[in-house]
Amino acid sequence: MKRTLPQWSLPAFFVALAASSVVFGGAGRQGPEFKIHAVAGSVSYIEGAGGNIGVSAGEDGLLVVDDQLANAEAEVVRAIASLSDxxxxxxxxxxxxxxxxxxxxxVAQGAPIIAHANVRRRMAGDPGIEGKKDEGTPRAALPSITFDDGLTLHVNGEEVVVLHFAKAHTDGDSVVLFTGSxxxxxxxxxxxxxxxxxxxxxxxxxxxYIDAQAAIMESLPDDVKIIPGHGPLSTLEDLQRTHAMIVDCADLVRTALAAGKTAEDMKGEGLLGAYGDSWSWSFIDADSFIDTLARSLGGD
Ligand SMILES: [Zn+2]
Known part of the structure; x- marks a missing residue:
């Protein structure tokens, strides 16, 4: 299902904090280093062990988006707490x-955890959902408020719009818009x-995944600041460039599939060419991306 974002009004006064950052952890011990980056308005993000954490801090307290890997609980809690008392x-x-x-x-310490319904289903090991799931998530770690399409929170002087996109990175993805910031x-x-x-x-x-990014890009103002799940703070242009790469790779694989080629054939001939040099990282290289593209597009 294709979704579009609501129109959001640009703030009359846009406060872009300098790219200041504070560093936690790392020094003198093994483990990830946590960096806090001011983004704009009420919003910061924390880079560390896992996906980027978004934080809105203000008169209402903290709204936190994601909380990284369980192997660095104390550092994550401390980094978030440093943004507000x-x-x-x-x-x-x-x-x-x-x-x-x-x-x-x-991180929640009893505050509501909010997510798409399928996030809770997979974390709770719901027998009605196919594919990967957890069995032993403690109750205190499960989302207590779930939604199907999205919801809006009114926090720290702005509307925070949460929108679900179906069947993209998983079947429970949402993006979070801080409309004032x-x-x-x-x-x-x-x-x-x-x-x-x-x-x-x-x-x-x-x-x-491609459709979700396209719908998001259509609705964003040019000067929006984007916190990706992984990678540095980004612009709309960065998103457009990454999206164009994915669309091009998908087209290459579609054409190869139509010609009767297998994923092994595509890897053998280096189908993604120079993209492999520029876009590979520790978790996904050109070969594993070809596997994903061929499996997903081959099943369409
Ligand atoms: Zn993920």
Missing amino acids: QPVRYLLNTHWHGDHVGNNAA NVLHMGDLFFSGRFPYIDLDSGGTVQG
Whole structure:
């Protein structure tokens, strides 16, 4: 299902904080380093062990988007707490992967955890859902408020719009728009500057991923700041460039499939060419992206 974002009004006074950052952890011990980056308005993001964490801090307290891997709970909690002496009011999960929900219970501390219904279903091991799922998620870590299409929160002087896109990176993805601050957290609907991971076993599809990005790009103002699930703070142009790469790779694989080629043939001939040099990273290289593209597009 194709979704479009609501029109959002640009703030009359747009406060873009300088790219200041604060560093936690790392020094003198093993483990990830956490960096806090001011983005705009009420919004910051935390880079560390897993997907980027978005945080809105203000008079109502903290609204947190995602909370990274469970192996660094204390650092994640400390980094978030450094942004305000007020408590976490809401925790949003962009999707169910462990590098985005790993510290749910510790970060929420009883505040509502909000996510698409399929996020809870997969985390709770719902027998009615196909594909990957967890069995042992503690109750305190499960989303307590779920939605099907989206919802709006009114926090720290702005509307925070949460919108679901179906069958994209998983079957439970949402993006989060901070309408006053003019910031979008895209979860794993955006891996900035690198090949995307598309989790076909959690209901993701290549075409759904492409459609979601296209719908999002249509609705964004030029000067929006984008927090990707993975990678640095990005612009609309960065998203457009990454999207064009994915569309081109998908077209190459579609054409090869139509010519009767297998994924092994495509890998053998280096089908993605120079894209492999520029967009590969530790988790997804050209070969694994070909596997995903061929499996998803071959099943369309
Ligand atoms: Zn993910």
